[in-house]
Amino acid sequence: MAELNIRRISAELQKIANEQLNEVPAHIGDDIAALRTWIKQQPHLRARDDDQFLLSFLRGCKFSLEKAKGKIDKYYTLRTKYPDFFGAYDADDAMVRTIINAGIILLLPKPLHEHGARIILIRQGALPADKYTIEHFIRAASHLQEIIIREDDHAIISGMISIVDIEDCTTGHVMQMTPSNMKKMSVHAEEAVPLRPQQQHFIHIPSGFETVFNAMRPFMSKKQQNRISVHAEKLDRFYEHVPLSYLPVEYGGNNGTIAEIINYTNKQLDDYRAYFKENKNYGTDESLRSGKPIDFESLFGVEGSFRKLEVD
Known part of the structure; x- marks a missing residue:
């Protein structure tokens, strides 16, 4: 078998992968080969199949081959059907850069507790x-997310912690979270990406937010609901999960400044310019899917019903 083209990881991350993700280093090559063979056998699916990409899905599914198949299928199915939401085709997309430059999404440089x-x-x-x-x-x-899948071993192996600061959110921001949008986000996060969400913390909660939040709960899976913690004015309980030092400088920590993180993220997008253009070569064609085509309207209906995608 050809030598695998995958990154070396630290001994600490390898220990976590072995103990928590069921990774057996000697079997990785066979697992990747099996997943690649399955992809080639799917007439409706055009997916990336390089070693590092497939390994991220295997790790994100704790090396369950069937779960990895399902996530890859849904990853490309949702991207093809809803490119305005999930498409990652253009590093120079003006609105993508607007979101990044505003500091709306910040991937903090230092992972929790060094290997977390x-x-x-x-x-x-x-x-x-x-x-x-x-x-x-x-x-x-x-x-x-796609950059993380390719590059961030901490996120893939140790998982991710999301902090949602809604201090400056307005009614206009909240009104965009329609039931249909919530359902799309929930299904994509839970069913289509190989990331391992560990915790989600809402901080700086204004009065009345919990009522809005409770109305959103039905559109989340039980797993998603159980990961969520809501923090009002005092953040002592939040700091027990994420110590202050792991926040950006503007929040009183030492985990980078917002400007530094924005600059680094823009450089990552620049570096992935050609890669994202190549993404247009990948996706799904429902007319070629074996069995019954997916009924997207009922899948993401406003009523909130969700039937799991059928995969081989």
Whole structure:
């Protein structure tokens, strides 16, 4: 078998992968080969199949081959059907850069406790609600997700912690979170990307937010609901999960400045310019899918019903 083209990881991350993700280093080559063979056998699916990409999906599915198949299928299915949301095709997309330059999505440089989860800070109020839409936000996030899948071993192996700062959010921001948008985001996050969300913290909660939040809960999976913590004015309990030092300088920590993180993220997008253009070569064709085509309207209906995609 040809030598695998995958990154070396630290001994600490390898230990986590072995113990928590069921990774057996001696079997990785066979697992990747099996997944690649399955992709080639799917007439409806055009997917990337390089070693590092497939390994991220295997790790994100704790080396369950069937789960990895399902996530890859859904990853490309949702991207093809909803490119305005999940498409990652253009590093120079003006609205993607607007979201990044406003500091709405910040991937903090230092993972938790050195070998722990990657921390993402979301500041949707950093830009007025009339300057961007939820589609723009999700599309920007999808570009960053693909970079994470390819590059960020901490996020793939140790997972991710999301911090949502809604201090500057307005009614306009909240109104964009329609049931249909919530369902798309929920299904994509849970069913289509190989990232391992560990915790989600909402901080700087204004009065009345919990009522809005409770209305959103039905559109989240039980797993997603159980990961969420809501923090009002005092952040002592939040700091027990994410110590202050792991936040950006502007928040009192030492995990980079917002300007530094924005600059680095823009450089990443620049570096991936050709890669994202290549993404147009990948996707799904439902007319070629074996069995019954997916009924997208009922899949993401406003009523909130969701039937799992059928995969071989």
